Amino acid sequence: GAGVSQSPRYKVTKRGQDVALRCDPISGHVSLYWYRQALGQGPEFLTYFNYEAQQDKSGLPNDRFSAERPEGSISTLTIQRTEQRDSAMYRCASSLDRGLGYPNTEAFFGQGTRLTVV
Amino acid sequence: TQLLEQSPQFLSIQEGENLTVYCNSSSVFSSLQWYRQEPGEGPVLLVTVVTGGEVKKLKRLTFQFGDARKDSSLHITAAQPGDTGLYLCAGPGGSNYKLTFGKGTLLTVNP
Numbered sequence: 001g002a003g004v005s006q007s008p009r010y011k012v013t014k015r016g017q018d019v020a021l022r023c024d025p026i027s028g029h030v031s032l033y034w035y036r037q038a039l040g041q042g043p044e045f046l047t048y049f050n051y052e053a054q055q056d057k058s059g060l061p062n063d064r065f066s067a068e069r070p071e072g073s074i075s076t077l078t079i080q081r082t083e084q085r086d087s088a089m090y091r092c093a094s095s096l097d098r099g100l101g102y103p104n105t106e107a108f109f110g111q112g113t114r115l116t117v118v
Numbered sequence: 119t120q121l122l123e124q125s126p127q128f129l130s131i132q133e134g135e136n137l138t139v140y141c142n143s144s145s146v147f148s149s150l151q152w153y154r155q156e157p158g159e160g161p162v163l164l165v166t167v168v169t170g171g172e173v174k175k176l177k178r179l180t181f182q183f184g185d186a187r188k189d190s191s192l193h194i195t196a197a198q199p200g201d202t203g204l205y206l207c208a209g210p211g212g213s214n215y216k217l218t219f220g221k222g223t224l225l226t227v228n229p
Binding site: 004031033035040041042044045048050054055066090093097098099102104106107108109110111112 | 124131149158159160162163166169204206208210211215216217219220221222223224
């Protein structure tokens with residue numbers, strides 16, 4: 001696709017329910033990231049995939065959060081037993097062929113999923 | 119974890135004014151990036167600075183990387199309402215794949 005696509009754009013769920021957030025990266029992009037962003041703040045790293053391998057999940061807040069990218073393309077971030085503190089904008093980003101820490105590697109961000117837990 | 123502190127957190131100015139926002143760290147970064155995020159959108163890369171003392175210009179925006187590669191600044195000349203947004207600096211977060219962001223400077227340019 002033309003850009004990183006995330007769905008749904010908005011999700012309202014009741015506390016205790018499970019939610020699955022989807023990210024469709026730019027075609028051919030090897031690296032995929034999940035970030036969480038509070039309003040007016042910078043994105044906070046959650047997890048990173050290189051192809052289908054989850055290389056780093058150190059930013060996931062607790063074991064209710066998990067992510068997968070089984071075929072090295074689309075990724076799903078799942079939050080089990082949601083809590084109100086999980087409410088945030090969840091952003092996915094992808095980059096072409098290497099990690100974002102390399103100079104001149106550009107991260108392409110999706111529009112995000114706004115999750116509200118009530 | 120390498121931290122990036124941005125200042126000011128909020129900035130509201132009139133169209134035509136000049137401004138500078140800052141990104142500082144106690145750690146040395148191999149590179150720093152600046153992103154702009156408009157309301158409802160994801161961050162979009164503006165520039166990457168790599169060499170200490172480097173200056174890059176993008177139309178009315180001037181980016182500078184400190185000599186010691188611990189800080190960076192973004193200067194906007196003759197700001198326009200279209201410059202309104204959240205300006206984020208980001209750098210490698212202790213590895214070659216993790217990008218750590220500052221909290222950002224929220225800029226509002228009033229007509």
